[in-house]
Amino acid sequence: xxxxxDYEILKKRRSIDANVGWxxxxxxxxxxxxxxxxxxxxxxxxxxxxxxxxxxxxxxIFKRHPDIAVEFRAKNQHLRKACMDFLLSLIETMCxxxxxxxxxxxxxxDVALTYLRDAGFKVDWxxxxxxxxxxxxxxxxFCVARLQEMEDSLLxxxxxxxxxxxxxxKEEEELSDxxxxxxxxxxx
Numbered sequence: 001x002x003x004x005x006d007y008e009i010l011k012k013r014r015s016i017d018a019n020v021g022w023x024x025x026x027x028x029x030x031x032x033x034x035x036x037x038x039x040x041x042x043x044x045x046x047x048x049x050x051x052x053x054x055x056x057x058x059x060x061i062f063k064r065h066p067d068i069a070v071e072f073r074a075k076n077q078h079l080r081k082a083c084m085d086f087l088l089s090l091i092e093t094m095c096x097x098x099x100x101x102x103x104x105x106x107x108x109x110d111v112a113l114t115y116l117r118d119a120g121f122k123v124d125w126x127x128x129x130x131x132x133x134x135x136x137x138x139x140x141x142f143c144v145a146r147l148q149e150m151e152d153s154l155l156x157x158x159x160x161x162x163x164x165x166x167x168x169x170k171e172e173e174e175l176s177d178x179x180x181x182x183x184x185x186x187x188x
Contacts, residue, residue, distance in 0.1 A: 045062070049081040057091070072119060091126070094109065094133050110130065113126060113127055
């Protein structure tokens with residue numbers, strides 16, 4: 001590992017456990033055996049390796065859904081990290097605007113949700129949110145279609161108005177010509 005002994009890591013985790021409660025937060029740096037360079041910094045949050053930029057998201061998930069990973073049994077740290085990244089990616093996908101989300105994205109989100117459930121995550125709350133996003137997407141598509149129909153109708157009406165306006169101008173010219181009194185030259 002590194003110059004930090006296992007005892008110091010355990011001591012650090014225990015002090016954090018006492019201060020934080022149910023979540024384990026400790027920063028670790030991974031070193032490559034070949035190059036001794038730092039690959040990346042990650043944070044251990046309740047047994048999941050998480051990038052520092054994602055810690056607040058994971059903290060919020062565990063705060064609102066503390067039992068989310070109670071049945072998750074994977075021991076392999078790479079698998080645990082991959083599953084957490086998968087969960088975070090699913091949530092990020094669901095946070096996209098409806099314009100950015102396609103129906104295929106929502107189908108894939110369903111598949112991802114099933115995978116996470118099968119892996120042992122309790123994601124009933126996320127399924128409800130996904131259902132809500134699907135309903136909103138359907139409503140958005142319906143509204144877009146209706147709006148397109150209205151715009152087409154309006155365009156058609158504008159064309160009719162333009163045509164009618166041209167006819168009115170022509171008719172007014174004829175009326176003006178008709179109302180023009182005859183001149184002496186015209187009569188003689």
